[in-house]
Amino acid sequence: MNALNITQSHFNRANKHFVDNGNVYREGDQLFRMGDKLDRIYVVNSGVVKLFTITESGEEHIVRFCMPGDLLGLEALGDGVSKTNTMVLSIANVSTVPLASMMDNDSEYDLGSLMERIANTLNQETEHCMIISQATAGRRVAWFLSQYAEKLARRGLIADNFDMPMTRSEIGLYLGLAVETVSRELAKLCKRGILHKQLKHIEILDFASLKTVAQNTHALH
């Protein structure tokens, strides 16, 4: 954890005169949609929010799942218009930071850390892209689970026994897989004794093996 990797609490400290106390959103609520003009950054304090796009033909693609500490609305920093939709998956508290306040702030700190956050998001998106383009279904699912568990751990939450707020379908839309394939690959991991599942409740029994499956490259090309 380096100094550039600001956390939510850090954010609050640096911007405490800009950040509100947060609003509570329930499952199904939308913070903003494609095409909306955004003049602020959203900070997820608790809960999970899915970021997704809809193609002209109505297909959904999930860009990422935002968890506590994550920022929403970064995609709009280019022209101020959101390229994505948002939907709350698990009851969430979300604060906002007006962009104007960050820009005008004579301290360059805010703008700088915001840029670092975007750069990190870009790197995560690149990894997402790489997994989707090269990995088999089994690897993708294992990668998703291990990544999700690591995110929980990084936030100090229990990482081997948790409830996932998203449906199988949403996992599929994130990984580029059909629902049935997600279901089957999860079943395989259970049979191999790597995890235990009860619908959305996941228990990771063998994290090391899970990571192995996630990284085990299946030579393509």
Add this chain to the structure above:
Amino acid sequence: MNALNITQSHFNRANKHFVDNGNVYREGDQLFRMGDKLDRIYVVNSGVVKLFTITESGEEHIVRFCMPGDLLGLEALGDGVSKTNTMVLSIANVSTVPLASMMDNDSEYDLGSLMERIANTLNQETEHCMIISQATAGRRVAWFLSQYAEKLARRGLIADNFDMPMTRSEIGLYLGLAVETVSRELAKLCKRGILHKQLKHIEILDFASLKTVAQNTHALH
């Protein structure tokens, strides 16, 4: 073309005391590699540079192809360490902008436009991700070609008759397809009279149809 979408000339104007005249790199040259510490942004003035990663097992994934006006090194803005390799595909002139000069500059302009550029890059990466996760091989190839042509057009270059600097293999590594599939899909587009190819030389005969193929969603899920 909006005001936020800075161009290379714009960049030079705003930073003329920081930007060098550019160095010339030949095919195969590397500007920087994974793990290198970067303290500057690279600006491609001419030529094409591929940005790619190598997994532990030696597989290559191409993140994007950088063309005139594109910036390199954005991925390192998080922690100053490059996450990607670079390789020149077509003889290129590349300038650099020291990060320190952008940060210290009391005019906030530079940092702001840099952020906009990252945000745009993030959006492009999201689209890349979406295409890879949802589109069939034919759509991916058509999307790649139309996107490449549009990039050329946006730079005022001839967009329906050009040489591509990358190999079929590199197109495959960018799109998540095997070389043979790329070759076959290009052949199909030729048979349909949409384009004409002679190795790396491409002539687009029917751009409208090309875009149609690129967008024609093949219902997945």
Add this chain to the structure above:
DNA sequence: CGGCTTGTTGACAGTGATCAATTGTTGTGG
């Protein structure tokens, strides 16, 4: 209880990866 959404499992088929062979292209050295 009954309807609806979500998840699971099976059968089947299709897209695209892999293997293999051939041709075309580029570059190098005699």
Add this chain to the structure above:
DNA sequence: CCACAACAATTGATCACTGTCAACAAGCCG
């Protein structure tokens, strides 16, 4: 300038992964 080597591109044949279709089970909520 030609011969040869190395690489890039193409084309064909085969096979496997995973998407699709279908049926069913399991939760969830009115």
